[in-house]
Amino acid sequence: MDSSTPEDEPTAFDPSVGGSMADRSADEAQRAAELAAAVDPTGLVQRTLLDRVGSPEALKSLDRSELPALCDELRSFLLDTVQATGGHLGSNLGVVELTVALHWVYDFGRDHIVLDTSHQSYPHKILTGRKDRFGSLRQTGGLCGFTNPHESPFDLFHLGHAGTSISLGVGLAIASASRHPDEDPNLRPQAVAVIGDASLGAGVAFEALNHAGARGERMLVVLNDNEWSIAQSVGALARYLSRIRTNRTLMRARQEIGNLIASIPVIGDKVDRTLDQVREVLRHAIISGHVFEELGVRYVGPLDGHDVLLLVDQLEKIRQLDGCILLHTLTQKGKGHPDASEHPERVHAAKPPNSIVKPAEAQARYTRESEKVLATAAQRCGTTLDSGISYTQAFGDAVLECARGDLRVHAITAGMPSGTGLGGFSKEFPTRFHDVGITEQHGIAMAAGMAKGGLRPIVAVYSTFLQRGYDQVFQEVALQELPVVFAMDRAGLVGQDGPTHNGVFDIAFQRIFPGFTLCAPRDATDMRRMLASALELDGPVGLRYPRGSCPGHERITESERAPMVPGRAEVLLDGQDVAVWAYGALVSEAILAAERLRERDIHITVVDARYAKPLDEELLSKHLRQHRTLITLEEHQRAGGFGSAVLEAQSRIGERACHVRTLGVPDAYQEHRTQREEQLAHCGLDAAGLERIVSTALRAVKRS
Numbered sequence: 001m002d003s004s005t006p007e008d009e010p011t012a013f014d015p016s017v018g019g020s021m022a023d024r025s026a027d028e029a030q031r032a033a034e035l036a037a038a039v040d041p042t043g044l045v046q047r048t049l050l051d052r053v054g055s056p057e058a059l060k061s062l063d064r065s066e067l068p069a070l071c072d073e074l075r076s077f078l079l080d081t082v083q084a085t086g087g088h089l090g091s092n093l094g095v096v097e098l099t100v101a102l103h104w105v106y107d108f109g110r111d112h113i114v115l116d117t118s119h120q121s122y123p124h125k126i127l128t129g130r131k132d133r134f135g136s137l138r139q140t141g142g143l144c145g146f147t148n149p150h151e152s153p154f155d156l157f158h159l160g161h162a163g164t165s166i167s168l169g170v171g172l173a174i175a176s177a178s179r180h181p182d183e184d185p186n187l188r189p190q191a192v193a194v195i196g197d198a199s200l201g202a203g204v205a206f207e208a209l210n211h212a213g214a215r216g217e218r219m220l221v222v223l224n225d226n227e228w229s230i231a232q233s234v235g236a237l238a239r240y241l242s243r244i245r246t247n248r249t250l251m252r253a254r255q256e257i258g259n260l261i262a263s264i265p266v267i268g269d270k271v272d273r274t275l276d277q278v279r280e281v282l283r284h285a286i287i288s289g290h291v292f293e294e295l296g297v298r299y300v301g302p303l304d305g306h307d308v309l310l311l312v313d314q315l316e317k318i319r320q321l322d323g324c325i326l327l328h329t330l331t332q333k334g335k336g337h338p339d340a341s342e343h344p345e346r347v348h349a350a351k352p353p354n355s356i357v358k359p360a361e362a363q364a365r366y367t368r369e370s371e372k373v374l375a376t377a378a379q380r381c382g383t384t385l386d387s388g389i390s391y392t393q394a395f396g397d398a399v400l401e402c403a404r405g406d407l408r409v410h411a412i413t414a415g416m417p418s419g420t421g422l423g424g425f426s427k428e429f430p431t432r433f434h435d436v437g438i439t440e441q442h443g444i445a446m447a448a449g450m451a452k453g454g455l456r457p458i459v460a461v462y463s464t465f466l467q468r469g470y471d472q473v474f475q476e477v478a479l480q481e482l483p484v485v486f487a488m489d490r491a492g493l494v495g496q497d498g499p500t501h502n503g504v505f506d507i508a509f510q511r512i513f514p515g516f517t518l519c520a521p522r523d524a525t526d527m528r529r530m531l532a533s534a535l536e537l538d539g540p541v542g543l544r545y546p547r548g549s550c551p552g553h554e555r556i557t558e559s560e561r562a563p564m565v566p567g568r569a570e571v572l573l574d575g576q577d578v579a580v581w582a583y584g585a586l587v588s589e590a591i592l593a594a595e596r597l598r599e600r601d602i603h604i605t606v607v608d609a610r611y612a613k614p615l616d617e618e619l620l621s622k623h624l625r626q627h628r629t630l631i632t633l634e635e636h637q638r639a640g641g642f643g644s645a646v647l648e649a650q651s652r653i654g655e656r657a658c659h660v661r662t663l664g665v666p667d668a669y670q671e672h673r674t675q676r677e678e679q680l681a682h683c684g685l686d687a688a689g690l691e692r693i694v695s696t697a698l699r700a701v702k703r704s
């Protein structure tokens with residue numbers, strides 16, 4: 001039988017699910033409704049104003065004096081719900097007043113709001129009719145943790161990567177001017193971008209300001225400055241904003257003069273033109289230091305971002321102004337949470353308590369895997385399938401070990417020191433640790449410079465955010481054949497964050513560069529060996545591992561394992577019926593499937609492929625000869641991934657009698673689900689899915 005392409009693969013998942021909220025099954029909708037109802041089962045919490053505000057129109061029907069009380073209710077609602085569901089609590093607690101004020105002054109049925117990254121969109125969701133579903137936030141079938149047009153017309157974009165809101169806003173402003181050429185500019189739909197202090201440091205945000213300032217299109221950029229990224233904001237921009245904040249006297253003077261300036265009409269008769277000149281002179285005398293002003297973006301602020309009435313007041317004035325305005329608001333990340341002052345990083349994202357979010361489906365899956373099956377599988381294959389340390393921690397430990405033995409090893413993160421497991425490294429090697437802020441492009445190009453200079457840089461980055469620096473991966477690193485290691489965390493499905501954060505494209509986009517080595521460890525021991533071996537290579541390396549735990553209690557000792565050599569796979573089980581070549585963390589699922597199949601007297605070969613590039617073509621060729629079916633398994637988009645590499649190799653090698661089936665993420669964006677394991681099961685990438693495919697393949701072989 002000829003090799004199949006990924007497209008004609010029989011699928012164990014439901015291909016209709018993947019992008020649209022409308023496509024959800026009735027079961028999922030039911031679960032979401034139950035979760036939503038679980039938020040306040042007693043119905044005791046009285047939030048009389050919030051209960052009345054089911055839409056932006058309803059908000060506008062409140063009396064202005066009621067807005068502070070509404071904000072209090074909104075904040076207490078967030079504290080109750082998000083601590084139960086998990087989610088970006090700190091960022092949202094900080095933008096309560098800002099969001100209420102924006103919805104009060106603007107009409108986002110007509111005006112356009114873009115929330116940068118959109119992890120701070122919860123108050124916006126609540127004010128736009130989604131309060132009653134809030135208990136389902138980030139759960140399977142429930143509300144998305146980011147803005148999502150499938151969810152509401154008030155969400156213009158599905159975003160999760162930082163820094164692009166101003167560009168999107170400029171585009172919307174251009175569209176508005178172009179589509180309403182004869183309308184009074186005050187009445188045209190207006191664009192508002194809300195961006196955090198750390199996201200403003202992203203290169204793309206500066207590109208947008210550069211353009212917006214020159215064009216002078218009417219739009220508002222709200223800078224929500226809480227001094228924190230996930231960790232503390234870093235860089236010269238953070239220092240600059242801090243100087244503005246701390247110089248309170250100058251701040252007050254600037255604010256008063258700024259108000260005065262804003263109250264002067266801009267264009268008009270002779271008197272107004274004179275005032276215009278006065279205004280410009282004052283502006284330059286008082287606030288000429290502002291980077292934004294120099295770029296042609298009018299700066300207003302800084303304002304207390306928790307004074308909702310002040311914000312409303314200022315926004316009403318700003319709405320009448322021409323040009324690109326930047327409103328600088330000062331807020332506290334996590335405001336209202338007891339940890340906000342001491343530990344803002346802890347409040348960035350609340351972890352859901354297991355009891356509430358463990359979905360029935362995932363629980364069922366875990367109870368199905370009896371301890372006995374796990375233990376015997378483990379014995380045979382040298383590893384147990386219970387949870388060990390996270391892959392992130394395994395990387396954090398491995399990088400420390402490598403750095404202790406080699407002074408040339410430096411670690412780079414783009415604003416994610418703890419998420420990428422570099423906490424220990426930053427403490428032990430502060431001078432060899434570089435948090436460049438949310439600037440992946442810069443971080444990667446800088447790594448290229450460091451490698452050229454004789455260092456061994458490791459860029460620790462979430463797979464999805466590496467995409468931001470793709471051209472630097474190509475030109476500055478790959479084309480120069482430089483030894484930069486990309487340690488790609490969250491490479492695979494990520495559960496609650498969903499499509500913006502699923503890291504399922506990296507094999508495809510790195511595999512095509514000549515000279516790249518691609519590898520994925522199956523467990524913590526191989527993480528250590530693989531990283532050490534990657535640092536020995538002369539070219540770029542992409543090392544990928546998912547959000548999740550390594551298998552616990554490894555039983556194959558290091559000395560018993562096959563050497564870690566690029567292009568060498570490791571055979572874990574020998575069988576005759578079907579060969580499974582698994583890549584990275586999914587090796588565990590292949591082992592578990594093998595064990596279950598063995599109980600049915602079906603014996604499969606399991607290979608830990610280790611390297612997607614170079615592939616072990618010698619072993620592959622042998623297995624293609626020896627098996628009727630060879631299945632590849634990876635936590636990556638099926639198109640272009642490890643399986644595609646195997647198919648391409650088969651077309652070079654020949655051995656076409658073997659039917660190659662590629663299992664990976666189907667050609668659809670995978671929605672958020674409560675657990676990564678649910679997403680794996682949905683895509684047919686768990687042991688049960690593999691077992692099904694093996695059985696189908698064997699039936700097909702028998703028929704042929």
Ligand SMILES: Cc1ncc(C[n+]2csc(CCOP(=O)(O)OP(=O)(O)O)c2C)c(N)n1
Binds near residue numbers: 200333465
């Ligand atoms: C391109 C990119 N890199 C990294 C991240 C991870 N990330 C998400 S939120 C965040 C911090 C954002 O800080 P800020 O913009 O100040 O917003 P805040 O959470 O403080 O409101 C980071 C680094 C991302 N979303 N996008």
Ligand SMILES: CC(=O)[C@@H](O)[C@H](O)COP(=O)(O)O
Binds near residue numbers: 119
């Ligand atoms: C908004 C954002 O990009 C991060 O906060 C992300 O949600 C972190 O997810 P992890 O929990 O996988 O670190």
Ligand SMILES: [Mg+2]
Binds near residue numbers: 197224229
């Ligand atoms: Mg911030």
